[in-house]
Amino acid sequence: MNTFVNLSEIQFQVTDQLCLIHHEHMTLFGGHLICKSCAKEKVVNAQDQHLAEMQKSLLQQRISNAGLKKRYVDCGFKNFAVINRAQEHAVHRCQCFAEQLISGEISNLLLFGSSGTGKTHLSASIIRNILHRSLRSVRYFTSAEIAQKMMDSWSDHSSSEDEIIRQLTSFDLLVIDEYGLHDRHEKRLEMVHKVLYSRYDQMKSTLLISNFSLTQFEKDLGTRLWSRLHENGLMIVPCYWDDFRISE
Numbered sequence: 001m002n003t004f005v006n007l008s009e010i011q012f013q014v015t016d017q018l019c020l021i022h023h024e025h026m027t028l029f030g031g032h033l034i035c036k037s038c039a040k041e042k043v044v045n046a047q048d049q050h051l052a053e054m055q056k057s058l059l060q061q062r063i064s065n066a067g068l069k070k071r072y073v074d075c076g077f078k079n080f081a082v083i084n085r086a087q088e089h090a091v092h093r094c095q096c097f098a099e100q101l102i103s104g105e106i107s108n109l110l111l112f113g114s115s116g117t118g119k120t121h122l123s124a125s126i127i128r129n130i131l132h133r134s135l136r137s138v139r140y141f142t143s144a145e146i147a148q149k150m151m152d153s154w155s156d157h158s159s160s161e162d163e164i165i166r167q168l169t170s171f172d173l174l175v176i177d178e179y180g181l182h183d184r185h186e187k188r189l190e191m192v193h194k195v196l197y198s199r200y201d202q203m204k205s206t207l208l209i210s211n212f213s214l215t216q217f218e219k220d221l222g223t224r225l226w227s228r229l230h231e232n233g234l235m236i237v238p239c240y241w242d243d244f245r246i247s248e
C-alpha cells in the first residue's frame with residue numbers, strides 16, 4: 001500500500017474563525033479547523049515529552065547499571081534520618097563529596113564505623129546524586145564481589161585479571177562496600193588493593209565503606225595505599241551512632 005500523501009492535493013482554507021488562544025485565523029484542513037500556532041505547539045510539546053521520557057529511561061538504565069541492590073535504589077539524602085550532630089555531619093560531608101565529583105574534581109571517601117548506621121544508604125545517596133546531576137559513571141560493588149570477579153577471570157578465558165582491573169578502573173567513581181568483611185583471605189585482599197592502586201594511578205575517585213575503625217583501616221590498607229588515598233584527596237567520615245535496624 002502506498003502511504004505517501006501528496007500535500008498539494010489537500011485543500012487548505014483560511015477561515016474567519018479565530019483561535020481563542022492565539023487569536024489567529026484558523027485553517028480548514030481535511031474537515032478540521034486548525035490553528036497553525038496550536039499545531040506547532042503540539043509538535044514541540046510532543047518532542048519535549050519524548051525527550052523527557054528518553055532522559056528518564058536513560059537515567060533509570062544508568063541507576064540500574066550502577067549495581068545498587070534493590071533495597072538501596074530509592075535511598076537519597078532526603079530520606080536519611082538525621083537525629084544527631086554526627087549524622088548531620090556525615091550527610092553534609094557526603095553531599096560535599098558528591099558535589100566535588102559532579103564538578104569534575106578527584107576525591108576519595110572513607111565511610112567507616114558501626115554496622116547498621118546507614119553507610120550503604122549514604123553511598124547510594126551519593127551515587128544517585130551524581131547520576132541525576134552529571135554524566136559521570138559510577139559503580140557499586142562489595143569488596144567480596146570484586147575479589148570474586150577477579151578470581152573468576154582465572155578460569156574464564158574470555159577475560160583476564162588485567163581486563164577486570166581495567167574495567168573497574170574505568171568508572172569515574174567506584175564504591176567498594178563491606179571492605180574487610182568477606183575478604184580476609186590474603187589473596188582476596190590483595191586483589192582489592194590491586195584495584196585501588198590502579199585507580200590511584202589513573203587518578204580516579206573511590207569510596208570505601210567498612211565497619212573497621214580508622215586505625216584498622218590504615219593498618220589493613222598498608223602505609224603505601226593509605227598515603228596514596230590521601231594524595232588524591234581523602235575525606236574521612238566516621239559513622240558511630242545507634243543501629244538503625246535495631247532502633248526502628
Ligand SMILES: [Zn+2]
Binds near residue numbers: 019023037
Ligand atoms: Zn491557537
